[in-house]
Amino acid sequence: MTSEQKIHSDFSFRVLPVIEKRVFRMGIAGNYGIDSSDIEWAADQGANYWVWGAGFKKVTAGIKKVIRRDREKHVVSLLGWGFFGWQVRQGIEKALRELNTDYLDVFKLGWLGRTSIYSQGIVESLLKLKQEGKIKAIGTSIHNRQRAGQLALDSAIDLLMIRYNAKHTGAEEDIFPFLKKRNPAVVSYTALAWKQLISPVKGVDATPWPGRIEEAGIPPLTPELCYRFVLSNPHVHLVLTGPKNREQLMINFRAVQQGILTTEELDWIRQYGKQIRSKKRFDYL
Numbered sequence: 001m002t003s004e005q006k007i008h009s010d011f012s013f014r015v016l017p018v019i020e021k022r023v024f025r026m027g028i029a030g031n032y033g034i035d036s037s038d039i040e041w042a043a044d045q046g047a048n049y050w051v052w053g054a055g056f057k058k059v060t061a062g063i064k065k066v067i068r069r070d071r072e073k074h075v076v077s078l079l080g081w082g083f084f085g086w087q088v089r090q091g092i093e094k095a096l097r098e099l100n101t102d103y104l105d106v107f108k109l110g111w112l113g114r115t116s117i118y119s120q121g122i123v124e125s126l127l128k129l130k131q132e133g134k135i136k137a138i139g140t141s142i143h144n145r146q147r148a149g150q151l152a153l154d155s156a157i158d159l160l161m162i163r164y165n166a167k168h169t170g171a172e173e174d175i176f177p178f179l180k181k182r183n184p185a186v187v188s189y190t191a192l193a194w195k196q197l198i199s200p201v202k203g204v205d206a207t208p209w210p211g212r213i214e215e216a217g218i219p220p221l222t223p224e225l226c227y228r229f230v231l232s233n234p235h236v237h238l239v240l241t242g243p244k245n246r247e248q249l250m251i252n253f254r255a256v257q258q259g260i261l262t263t264e265e266l267d268w269i270r271q272y273g274k275q276i277r278s279k280k281r282f283d284y285l
Helices: 003-012 036-044 057-069 085-099 120-131 145-153 223-231 246-258 263-278
Strands: 013-015 022-024 026-029 049-052 075-080 104-109 135-142 159-163 185-189 238-241
Touching (some): 003 246, 036 057, 104 120, 120 135, 145 159, 223 263
Parallel strands (some): 159 185
Antiparallel strands (some): 013 022
């Protein structure tokens, strides 16, 4: 392998802690419009991290099909919820039946502090399910960055699903410095900041884009640049994408193929994100 190939491989793939599987660094959430045929297409391109939940019916058959071919190659992540241990167990065992698999790679307590709680009963149930081999890792999705930082330091959580993008960079102070002790996996979502980073906004005073000439029309950012900004952070194992259709999925995959951003590009995007964050209201062009 040449040095250039190694750099591309390091950017495109990571091994997830605890789960110990090599994953393509763009995970697929199938609750925004794509269907099972898109899941199969994505798997053919190398995707192997699948977010699934009770409302993801359009992609269920596709996920079942790709994991049936080679279960150990794929990571299945259940986004669930729970206020009691029995609810967590019930949700996991139902998912195992629906996906026709013996185990889930990770169960994420959805929106911790809002639709799920992190009680001793919940933790004990998840550790028992882990011991039984029904899940490999315990995860959570969480907005409270300070709490996420504490969970990174000391908890049973193996994977943190957090908001991180050019507009919301607070994880760099509140979460990332606390990862070294236990090394939980980090999955990022909302790379586009709900399209605010890719929509033309009035009143943005940006210096010329320092990157390639074909991207001279920036701002706003392109989806690829948003994803590359997130993936260029070494603390992020993978980023989630929730495309509406195959075309969006293809565009988003290009971000992984294009590789890491330069220091100048990262600085420019960071400054642009600060301007977007400073807006109290958005006047779109």
